[in-house]
Amino acid sequence: MNTFAETWFFNQQWQPHRFQQDTWSAIANGRSGLLNAPTGYGKTFAVWFGVLQRYYRNEQRKRGVHCLWITPLRALSAEILQATRTVSDDLELDYRIGLRTGDTGAAERQRQKTSAPQALITTPESVHLLMASKGYGDYFSGLEFVVIDEWHELMGSKRGVLVELALSRLRTICPNLQVWGISATIGNLEEAMEILLGGRGKGTLVRASLKKDIHMETLLPDVLERFPWAGHLGTTMIDKVLPIIDAHQSTLLFTNTRSQAEIWYHRLLDAAPQLAGALAIHHGSLSDELRLWVEDALHRGILKAVVCTSSLDLGVDFRPVDCVVQIGSPKGVARFVQRAGRSGHRPGETSKIYFLPTHSLEIMEGAAIRYAVQHQLLEQRLPYVRSFDVLLQYMVTLAVSDGFRADELYNEIIRTHCFSSISRDEFDECLLMVTQGGRTLDTYEEFHKVVVENGLYKVTSKRVAMRHRLSIGTIVSDTMMRVKFLSGKYLGTIEEWFISRLQPGDTFWFSGRLLELVRVKDIQAIVRPAAGKKGAVPSWMGGRFPISDNFGAALRHTFTEIHRKSRHLPTELRYLQPLFAEQRRVSELPEEDELLVEYIHTRHGYHLFVYPFEGKLVHEGMAAVVAYRLSSIRKATFSIASNEYGFELLCDDPLPLDEALQTGLFSTEKLFDDIRSGINIREMARRKFRDIAGIAGLVFQGYPGKPMKTKHLQANSGLFFSVFEEYDSGNLLLRQAYDEVYDFQLEASRTHKAFERISTHRIVVQRPAQLTPFAFPVFAESFRERYSNEDWQTRLEKLKTQLEA
Structure with a gap:
């Protein structure tokens, strides 16, 4: 039993949980691992008392930081500080705990440097800032523990890559370092632990056997x-x-x-x-x-x-x-x-x-x-791999402080999950980028950030060092684009990611008008009025927040429940019986292993509705592919709308649906080629490249209180993008921009899985005489934007009344 925990829990009149005792035991035995337990059951204390016990058992205690506790949020850091200090105060321990975040004042940071606390609660960015300080190796030389709080949240972002890189260096400084993660329940807990431990032996996964009702x-x-x-x-x-x-x-x-x-x-x-x-x-x-x-x-x-x-x-x-x-x-x-x-x-x-x-x-x-x-259908967190922008930033971070040696650094980073697949040639290309600006920017002095002296890579320029310290981190903000007529009249703002999918000449609905995109200039979408009725419908805030693949599977499973006609039908499905009856009457209610396709002709045009139940982002990609394949048979212009359940293609002319189905409308054959042809991937990659260029240090983001204007960031990064495309097509950052578009914006692997799943299903084609209950909410998405300056709700209610009649 942990004596500190036993005393403190007794004073609180609490009984420790089994998972807390298991964690204390694993830490006492020198193990690293991952703790998974429900919120509110004392996960912090499970790790914290293990840290304290190890510290006081060691008679040759070193001075300096003993434990680094990394959290994703400043507010969470403050909570951990309060909880751990309470323990030290209650037990009258001389174990000092400090807080180091972006809010920590200069005087306190200096105090922590000259008289380091035993525990430092901090964020991933602050750890890298410490590594950008001279003598950080000595500062961390007594480190025995690193605890990563909310690891599931960090793992699915580039901030998780910052953590992986920091751990790779800290393990070199302190070979016996114990690392513990604290995570909520996710679908890939074992993988999350492997990534955290960097492939260093088998860790201990402590799972609380507490069922949260x-x-x-x-x-x-x-x-x-x-x-x-x-x-x-x-x-x-x-x-x-x-x-x-x-x-x-x-x-x-x-x-x-x-x-x-x-x-x-x-x-x-x-x-x-x-x-x-x-x-x-x-x-x-x-x-x-x-x-x-x-x-x-x-x-x-x-x-x-x-x-x-x-x-x-x-x-x-x-x-x-x-x-x-x-x-x-x-x-x-x-x-x-x-x-x-x-x-x-x-x-x-x-x-x-x-x-x-x-x-x-x-x-x-x-x-x-x-x-x-x-059925515990919990989602997995997808970790980032081959994030060269973060690696370039990290190289300069180490060079700003005490410098690094190439062979040593390469051997460290290939033990991380993110960079385990990079070759020595790719690593050397990264070295070339920080020392000479790569193969294309070598004539510009500002990209010669790092110099090599006797095999040691370091930064000697105070200006480079200062600007780099101000730029450490991977959090980038979303951008809104201003929509303006050629005449200069301002119409409003729209999410940049939506505009990036369009080609010049494409049309979209905005502020109740059909507009044609003329060009994109900086963060402005220059447009002119368009004739006709067909155009894309913007997605607004939250549009990139789609249902997960597991949630989609659970939704599709409800159709099995509906068709069972059991007396034990869930309350929600019993309540929906009139809606399902109407859907059956005018069209069909699909089974779980069927794909429903509805082809409807109204006064608005020819509508194709498809219901994969895969989520909005996947549906947008699928809609672009289906539209491209249909227009390859017979040239056509489409309006596209989607929601979480399905998507709509709307065209003025009849669609060659039967021919398209016979030639593999939902086939996986040449799928990625058709995604590239149907969506303006280059423009999406160019936009993504702005974030990558900022993280990699190609573009300076600005000084505190005086950030660089977004239009300047876009213009500068756009210039680099064009230069790399023309003169250095294999550039690592350029390739990364395209990879991130496919993996995270288009969810290409999920789209491929959706097409693959559909290829095993029966495709049910219905030709209803009117809009169906399933079709109406997708249709409403486009209808709303088309009439946004008019009383569209009244129009929609009137149309709904006609359908119900």
Whole structure:
């Protein structure tokens, strides 16, 4: 038994969990590993007491930092600091704990340097900043532990690559380093541990055998819409939410987008003015000060309810709330479980969560969530590989401080998961880029950042060192593009990622007008009015937040439940029977192993609706491929719209559907060629390259308080992109831009899996006389944008009434 833990737990009148004891034992035996346990059960203490016991058992204790605790959030860092300091104070230990984040003042940073605390709680970026300081090797020479909190969250981002690289160097400095990760439940926990440990022997995976009971209830509307549309964001059901808020001491209402959070916050206050002062809002665009106030007010029990986004998903530890409401699709199983765990945030308590669908078809997701949670269909986190931009930044970080030797660095990084596949030639190309700007920028002095003296790569320029320290990190912000007429008239802003998919000459709907893209200049989309009726429909905030592959599988499984006609049908599917009956009457209700395709002619044109139930991003890629394949048979122009369940192609002329099906409309043959032909991949890669160029240090992002204007960043990175394309087509950063577009923006592997799955299914083609309940919500996506300056809701309701009649 851990004596420190035994004493402290006894004083608290607590009993330790088995997983805590297992973790203490593994740490005491010198093991590294990964801890997985539900939120609110004491994961921090499971690792922390192991660290303390090892420290005090060692009689030859070294001075300096003994434990590095890395977290993804500054707010989470503060919570860990409070919890660990409480232990030191209660047990009267001389184990000092410091906090080092971007908010830490210069005086405190200097104190930590001259008199290092035993434990330093910090972020991945701050660790790299420490490594950019002279003498960092001595500073970390006594390090025995590194703990990575919320590792599942870091692993799926380039911040996780920063952690991998930092660990590779710290293991060289301290060969006996123990590394522990703390992770929520994900589908690839074993892989997550392997990545964390860098292939250094078998680690210990500690899994808490604690079942967290989740009580889930779907809120059902009083009237079922048989022709649903996702226009009102569920606010018509505010009268169902207010009694829930009243009945509980504290409630979190999770939305998927910031705009949706703002709408719900204001509508709730309109409906219940008495909530003023007891209702708050929390999302990523709010100031740190306001967010911290909300977290503190939750902690002290001042607030009755908070409308929030994923900004409260992570382990920020506030007073447990009594209840959670998920507004709209949770998009993923793990995300739903994590949010549910925000209530009943104590051992043995049941998590209570209500699911509020924002339209009728979303009610199906209630049954899908229950099935997915019951069968533990938790998503995997996809780690980044071959992130050369992060490697280039890291090389300069080491060169800024004490320098590095090439052979030693290469042997370190190939032991990381991210860079295990890079060849020595590729590594040497990275060296060339930091010393001479690569093969194409060698004539420009500013790219000669690193010099080599007696085999040691180092930075000698103070200006280069200063600018680099200001640029450390991998977090990049999203960009909005200004939409302007050739005349200069400003129309508004649109997400850059949507414009990047279009070619000059393509048309799209915006502000109620059909526009033709003339050109993209810096961060401006220059347009002119277009004739006709067909154009792409923009996706707005949250459009890149699609349902996961596991969640899609659970959704498709509901069709098996529906066709069983069992008396034990889930509540949601029983409620939806009138909608399913209408779908059967006018078209067909597919089985789980069938793909429904509907071809409908209306006064708007010829519609092709396809329902793969794979999520919005995959559907956008699939729609582009299907449109390209149809237009290869007979030239045509399409409007494309999609939602989480399916997509629509709309054309003025009849479509060669039968011929296309016979020639493999949904075939995987030449799929990637057709993706390249159907989507403007080059423009998407050019946009992605801006982020890569910033991380790699090709483009300086600006000084504190004076960031470089986005249009300058875009222009500069665009110039490099063009130069590399023309004169250095094998450039590692150029190749990386295309790889990231395929892997993360187009989800190409998921798209391929979707086509592969469909190739084994029966394709059911229906030709209804009117729009169907499945088709209507997809059609509404395009209809809304087409009439955004008119009373489109009235138009849509009128059309719905006609269909129901």
